Amino acid sequence: MEDNPKRGGQVPICDEYGRTSIPGVFVAGDVSGIEEASSAMIEGRMAGIVAAEYLGYVDDQEMEDELEGLDKALDGLRQGMFAPKNRGKLIEKTEEGIDISTNLLKKGYVSDDEIERFPGVTHKKGVHPVIECTQNIPCNPCQDACPKKCISIGENITSLPIAVADGECINCGMCVASCSGQAIFLVDEDCGDGTATVTLPYEFLPLPEDGTKGTALGRDGHPVCEATVVSVKSVKAFDKTNLLTMRVPKEYAMKARFFKVGTEEAAI
Ligand code: SF4
Ligand code: SF4
Structure with missing residues (x-):
């Protein structure tokens, strides 16, 4: 040693x-x-x-x-921002020239006001992937997993994943299940009745039943709003990852990122 x-x-x-x-x-x-x-x-x-x-x-x-x-x-x-040649250097921008999330480095999560500047975070009608991957790491299973080519990293494996503008997401969940960083969510920002749905990887047991009431937590782990479980999917192709879909008020579609059983007072 x-x-x-x-x-x-x-x-x-x-x-x-x-x-x-x-x-x-x-x-x-x-x-x-x-x-x-x-x-x-x-x-x-x-x-x-x-x-x-x-x-x-x-x-x-x-x-x-x-x-x-x-x-x-x-x-x-x-290669990328964590390449050996960059060790000890202060990195301020991604390879794409985007300001890095200082909150992620200091506190361990990307703040709500930082997340929108990353290319995987886009808005469109219907269920679509929201890819909250913000660092240039050598990783691309999300790109390979999507049967509809909705996610692209390209030739350079350290590039940030982007949500392809004309990608037609079929809500299969493969991208969420394949992301080892748990950085991908499937979001329907407006279900038409004042609510939104958010699908996320869920690792706690027992798995909640459909209809379970609980609390949506934000990226910082604090409560943001009430949430109800719509479904929990566990299929062989997900390789033991469970995907939980929760319904939240639509104004929290881009803030609610985890489900906790039980009610807690929202922080905001
Ligand atoms: S849910 Fe399926 S179709 Fe939609 S982006 Fe993910 S892998 Fe692609
Ligand atoms: S699989 Fe996840 S961590 Fe890897 S590049 Fe895709 S979004 Fe980022």
Whole structure:
């Protein structure tokens, strides 16, 4: 082990492919230095191929060829505002030139007055995705998950996701279920009766029944208004993520972001 603050603290001594100082012991992922999930997966493949070479399952050339491709893939992920080259620097804007959310950095959530400036946050009639993803991280399952191409990140995997203007959302929920950052909501801002619906990932058990009364919480976790559960969907394609849809007064469509069973006095 060594104390390596640049890699997150106490980490095993290892080379760039996970070979530790103990022959035959390899490491990958957060145990070898904190990064994000996609990088950890590539590091795992790197450690796997060098382990295979160590054990004699592949020859040196095969290992080198494999590592060359993995090096390129890892380099592609190590871009964006959290790239190694930016460590220690004060980042004030996203790659797109948008002011970053200072509230997110200081308090852990994006404030209501900051959220509208991000390209995934748009307004339209009917159910549509509201993508509250505000940092340039290497991530794109939302784009791949949408069967109607309503979400786009493009070639550069660290770009902020955008809500495609003419995308025709079918309210399937796949984007919400696939977002590991829990940053996507499906919102119908005006149901025509003074209410709005908001669909969100819900991780608490027991799952509330349809019609359950409760409280909608804002991005800061504080109560914003009363809410009623419309439905809770748990299908195989969601891979164990439950999607809860709640009904709220329409003026809270862009503020209500979580459901809590039981009533609490709204903060505003
Ligand atoms: S709900 Fe389905 S169709 Fe709508 S944006 Fe998400 S993945 Fe696409
Ligand atoms: S899956 Fe979620 S966290 Fe990843 S880019 Fe899409 S919105 Fe952002």
